[in-house]
Amino acid sequence: MSEQPRMIYLENISKEYDGVTVLDDINLYIRKKEFVTLLGPSGCGKTTTLRIIGGFEYPSTGRVMFEGKDITDMPPYKRRVNTVFQKYALFPHLNVRDNIAFGLKIKKMSRGEIDKRVDKMLNLVNMAGYGKRSVDSLSGGQQQRIAIARSLVNEPEVLLLDEPLGALDLKLRKEMQLELKSMQQQLGITFLYVTHDQEEALTMSDTIVVMNAGHILQIGTPKTIYDEPANAFVANFIGESNIIRGTMVRDELVNFSGVDFPCVDSGFGENTPVDVVVRPEDIVILGEDIGQLTGTVKSVLFKGVHYEMMIECGDFTWKVHSTTMQPTGSRVGLSIVPFNIHIMHPMKEEAK
Amino acid sequence: MTDLQLPAWAPWAMGIGLAAFIGMVALSVRRNHGVKRSLFAAPYTLWMFIFTLLPCILIAYYAFTDANGHFTFNNFSSFWDSNYIMRENLRTVAGDEMAATVARGSVNVDTLVYSLWMAFLCTAVSLVLGYPAALFMADRKMRLGPTLVVLFIIPMWMNFLLRTIAWMSLLEDNGLINAFLQWIGIGKMQLMYNQQAVLLGMVYNFLPFMVFPIYTSLSKLDPKLAEAAQDLGCNEFRTLYKVTVPLSLPGVISGITMVFMPSVTTFFIPRVLGGGNTRMFGDLIESTFKTAGNWNLGSALSLIMMVLILISLSILRKADPNGEGGGIV
Numbered sequence: 001m002s003e004q005p006r007m008i009y010l011e012n013i014s015k016e017y018d019g020v021t022v023l024d025d026i027n028l029y030i031r032k033k034e035f036v037t038l039l040g041p042s043g044c045g046k047t048t049t050l051r052i053i054g055g056f057e058y059p060s061t062g063r064v065m066f067e068g069k070d071i072t073d074m075p076p077y078k079r080r081v082n083t084v085f086q087k088y089a090l091f092p093h094l095n096v097r098d099n100i101a102f103g104l105k106i107k108k109m110s111r112g113e114i115d116k117r118v119d120k121m122l123n124l125v126n127m128a129g130y131g132k133r134s135v136d137s138l139s140g141g142q143q144q145r146i147a148i149a150r151s152l153v154n155e156p157e158v159l160l161l162d163e164p165l166g167a168l169d170l171k172l173r174k175e176m177q178l179e180l181k182s183m184q185q186q187l188g189i190t191f192l193y194v195t196h197d198q199e200e201a202l203t204m205s206d207t208i209v210v211m212n213a214g215h216i217l218q219i220g221t222p223k224t225i226y227d228e229p230a231n232a233f234v235a236n237f238i239g240e241s242n243i244i245r246g247t248m249v250r251d252e253l254v255n256f257s258g259v260d261f262p263c264v265d266s267g268f269g270e271n272t273p274v275d276v277v278v279r280p281e282d283i284v285i286l287g288e289d290i291g292q293l294t295g296t297v298k299s300v301l302f303k304g305v306h307y308e309m310m311i312e313c314g315d316f317t318w319k320v321h322s323t324t325m326q327p328t329g330s331r332v333g334l335s336i337v338p339f340n341i342h343i344m345h346p347m348k349e350e351a352k
Numbered sequence: 353m354t355d356l357q358l359p360a361w362a363p364w365a366m367g368i369g370l371a372a373f374i375g376m377v378a379l380s381v382r383r384n385h386g387v388k389r390s391l392f393a394a395p396y397t398l399w400m401f402i403f404t405l406l407p408c409i410l411i412a413y414y415a416f417t418d419a420n421g422h423f424t425f426n427n428f429s430s431f432w433d434s435n436y437i438m439r440e441n442l443r444t445v446a447g448d449e450m451a452a453t454v455a456r457g458s459v460n461v462d463t464l465v466y467s468l469w470m471a472f473l474c475t476a477v478s479l480v481l482g483y484p485a486a487l488f489m490a491d492r493k494m495r496l497g498p499t500l501v502v503l504f505i506i507p508m509w510m511n512f513l514l515r516t517i518a519w520m521s522l523l524e525d526n527g528l529i530n531a532f533l534q535w536i537g538i539g540k541m542q543l544m545y546n547q548q549a550v551l552l553g554m555v556y557n558f559l560p561f562m563v564f565p566i567y568t569s570l571s572k573l574d575p576k577l578a579e580a581a582q583d584l585g586c587n588e589f590r591t592l593y594k595v596t597v598p599l600s601l602p603g604v605i606s607g608i609t610m611v612f613m614p615s616v617t618t619f620f621i622p623r624v625l626g627g628g629n630t631r632m633f634g635d636l637i638e639s640t641f642k643t644a645g646n647w648n649l650g651s652a653l654s655l656i657m658m659v660l661i662l663i664s665l666s667i668l669r670k671a672d673p674n675g676e677g678g679g680i681v
Contacts, residue, residue, distance in 0.1 A: 056579050076582040083583045089576035093598045103584035106594075154584065 004031040007190055008053060008158060013062035015048055015214075022048050023059070024214040030158070030192060030207075035184055037193045037201040040211035041237070046194045047086075049211075050160050053192065054083045067157075081158040082151035086166060088143045090135040096122075096146055097131035103154040121149040124183065141172045148180070158190040165200065177203050198238045202226065210234050231344045235277040242283075242318050245346075246276040254343055257314055259292055261336065265343040275344045280308070280321040282340035291333020293318075297326045359413055359421055369401055411658075414651035427652030431460045460636065460653065467633035470547075470622075471615035474554040475562075478611045479604070481555070482562035486603075487596075489563070490570035501567070504560050516553055516624050523549055523625070545627035553621040561610035569603025570596070609668050613661055633657060 008030040015023040023045045030036050038046035051057040052064060055076030064072045071079060082103070090099050100121055104114045122128045125145035135143060144164060151159055164180075165173045181204045184191045195201055201208050202222040210218045210225060210233075218230035229235035232243045246256030251266035256276050268274055288294060295313035306321045311332060318334060326332050377394055418424045429436040434457030443451035485504075489497045507515060522528050523543040530540045543549060573596065581591040597604075619634030626632075637657065640650035 054579075054583060056582075075587070076579070077585045077587050081583075083580070085576050085580060087574075087576065089574060089580040091577060091580070091595060091599075093595075102581070102594075106585040106590065150584070 004033055006030070007032045007034075007067060008192075009065040010049070010053070011063040011065060013049070013052060013059045013064070015045070015052065015057065016060045022214055023052075026062070026214075026216060028209060028216060028219070030190060033188050033190055035181070035191045035193065035204060035206045036209060037195060037205040037207070038209050038211055039195060039198060039201040039237070041196055043213075044211040045214040046196075046211050047162055050083075050162055050192060050194050053158070054081060054160050055079050080156055081160055082154050082156035083160040083162065084147050084151050084164045086162045086164070088147040090143055090147060090150070092134075092136060094135070095131065096127070096133050096135060096138070099135060099146055100150045100153050102150060107154075117153050121153045124152070125149045140167050141176065144168065144176065148183075152183070152187065152189070156189065158192060159184075161191060161193045163194055163196070165195075165197075173200070180204065202238070208238075210237065212237075227342075229277060229342065229344065232275040232277060232346075235342065235344070240280050240319060240321075242278045242280065242316075244276050244278075244316055246274055246343075248272045248274045248343060252338070254341060257293055257316055261292065261341055262338045263341040263343060264338050265341075268343060268345075273346055275346050277342040277344060278318075278336055278340060280319040281306070282336060283318060283320045283322075284335045284337070285309075285311075285320060285322055285324070285326060286333040286335050288331040288333050291335045293334040295332060295334060297328050297330050297332060300325060300328055358410075359417075362410070365409065366402075366406065369406065373398060373401060408658075411651045411654050414648050415655045416652075418648060427648050428656075430649050431652055431656060433457055434459045463631055463636045464633050464656070466631070467616050470551065470554070470630075470632060471612050473551055474558060474615045475608055475612045477551070477555045478559050478562040479608065482559055482607065483566055483604070486563050486566035486570055486600075487592075489567050490573075492575060504563055508560055512557055513620060515557065516621055519549075519553055519556065519625060520544065523552075544625060545629050547626070547630050549625040550622045550630050550632075553625040554615055554618060557621065558611045558615060561614070562607040565606035565610060566600060566603040569600040569606075573599055605668050609665065612664070616661070617657060 006029045010026050010028040013023055013026040013028075014021065026045075026049060028049075038049055040046050048057060052059050055071075055074060055078075059072065062072075063070050066079070066081075091102065094102065097118055100118045101114050104117060109117075118131070119128070122131060125148055127142065127145050127149065130138070130142070130146075135146065138146065144167075148161075148164070161180075165176050168176060177200055180191075193201075193204065202225075205222055208218075208220060208222055208225045209216055210230075212233055218225060218234050220228075225234065225238055229238060229241075232241075235241040236243060244256050246254050248265075248268040248271070249255050249260060250270050251268075252263055254261050254263050254265075254274065254276060285291075293313045295311040295318065298310045298312050298317065301308040302325075303321075306323050307325045309320045309322065309326060311318045311320050311334065313334065320334070377391065380391060415427055416423055416425070418426060426437065426440075433439075435454050436457075439451045439454040442454060485500070488494055489500045489504075491497055520527070524530070525540060525542075525544075527543070529543060534540055577595055577599065578591050581595040582588075586594055616632075617634045619632060619638050622630050622632045622635055633653070637650055637653045640646050640653060644650075
């Protein structure tokens with residue numbers, strides 16, 4: 001992806017509503033043909049970021065650059081981006097075909113060309129034959145497809161998607177995730193996708209931007225974000241994790257729960273307080289006497305692929321995922337290989 | 353003024369109606385082994401029966417009878433030709449030749465057409481003034497919107513007769529406006545007792561009935577729809593006529609109904625501000641009853657009016673089948 005030129009560049013964007021800071025000095029660039037996901041809990045500013053790019057909000061400070069040009073004050077109808085709205089915002093007074101043709105008609109395209117493009121789009125979103133239907137008669141998933149078709153038919157340079165799958169049930173959502181991803185690759189359009197669903201973000205994105213409280217916490221590939229979360233918030237938000245306070249004794253040695261663990265991180269200095277993050281699936285359960293830690297199984301939940309066990313070691317309870325079950329009350333030993341111990345600086349309070 | 357001329361069967365009709373009503377209530381109580389909720393509507397139903405349904409029946413009765421209570425279509429002939437009775441009387445006294453010299457009197461039909469025209473003008477002016485006002489009021493970005501809503505409502509708390517009379521003191525020869533015109537050197541103008549004054553009074557009184565249904569309709573619109581239109585390339589103006597206006601049509605239709613109906617039947621405004629120079633159908637009905645004392649013709653005119661209103665209601669209902677405009681359609 002890195003060879004592609006930068007398409008959109010958000011430069012020091014801040015946004016305030018009535019004195020409340022929603023976005024605080026956001027810097028972000030999006031490359032051509034990239035699938036970028038803004039991920040964060042509700043109220044983190046991800047939708048506002050999207051709306052600033054779409055032109056529906058203006059930043060309090062900062063600039064929006066589009067292919068090197070400042071488009072901060074450009075109205076939405078002049079921008080070469082299209083938006084798929086959260087609740088679709090299909091026009092209820094128009095049928096499916098007219099909804100999709102809306103943008104093309106505004107561009108005064110010829111009838112023949114409009115028909116051709118609309119038919120192509122209906123095929124692309126598997127809705128051929130629905131052209132004459134009223135949008136109210138469609139199911140949520142179908143409306144979703146029409147909303148995507150209505151945007152894509154204009155061949156935007158960038159497609160902005162604001163939690164487009166939020167209203168769909170789990171199965172349909174999974175299907176649509178794959179479809180959206182393949183559409184994006186097929187058409188070679190830049191996607192900027194907003195979601196609070198970490199799994200969705202991991203499945204679809206080339207790049208994930210994790211946001212919280214108006215700040216960007218981490219930008220990276222799904223793998224980087226998952227394997228090397230920048231701080232405890234990211235670690236906690238992406239997947240499940242055990243987060244425990246510890247002390248970096250020296251390079252490649254960390255102490256937590258009163259035990260020294262070899263790890264692979266360095267450069268934190270000596271005797272520095274740190275956050276230690278360990279994924280539940282990275283903890284190995286051994287016999288009581290051979291683990292690095294010793295604990296008691298407090299509860300066991302069957303989760304389908306694995307068992308989720310809560311194991312109490314001293315004053316910290318570890319969440320452990322394993323395919324073999326240990327009965328409640330049994331004493332076990334826990335071990336973590338150095339590679340799976342993630343050390344991060346304690347988070348600043350504001351970003352929590 | 354004539355005395356109330358109730359037909360001989362009127363007490364009977366009332367009696368039967370009441371008995372039927374009481375019977376229905378009794379049946380309902382028995383069938384449901386107790387008081388059904390619809391029973392709470394009984395006082396209102398009774399009210400409607402006595403003051404709405406019964407008068408309607410009476411109007412229909414008078415419209416199809418003559419002064420002696422005999423069935424006739426003469427009242428409708430008199431609507432079409434105001435000299436009809438005179439000519440028929442002449443025919444009996446002096447024969448067909450003399451009767452033929454009496455020309456058709458078109459005053460009733462002309463008044464109706466004039467009323468429809470005035471109502472049309474009033475509706476059109478209200479729509480042109482009201483739509484932008486509603487648009488402004490419903491715009492979430494305009495902080496003045498809610499204030500404007502209140503400003504529209506406040507005059508409605510006052511009696512509409514008072515409001516109309518208040519216009520007199522503004523428009524009359526020595527009124528406020530003329531005083532101002534004189535002061536700035538234009539001189540006095542004849543502002544009252546003409547069609548413009550009547551139209552002004554009508555628009556002033558009925559404008560809120562146009563604004564509020566449209567306002568309701570507009571404020572129910574998802575703001576995302578306008579954003580979607582802009583996203584797809586519409587500037588503000590195109591967004592308005594491609595999305596906002598079509599989606600607010602139920603409100604517009606409701607507004608048109610609520611302004612047009614009372615406009616056609618209004619009689620107080622033309623009397624006060626038109627000073628008898630402009631006569632509308634409402635005035636005609638009123639004077640036919642009260643001045644001419646012709647209850648039968650008056651009822652026929654009322655019936656024609658009612659039928660016209662019902663027809664327009666049903667047409668408008670087709671345009672907004674779900675009553676989304678929030679009006680009384």
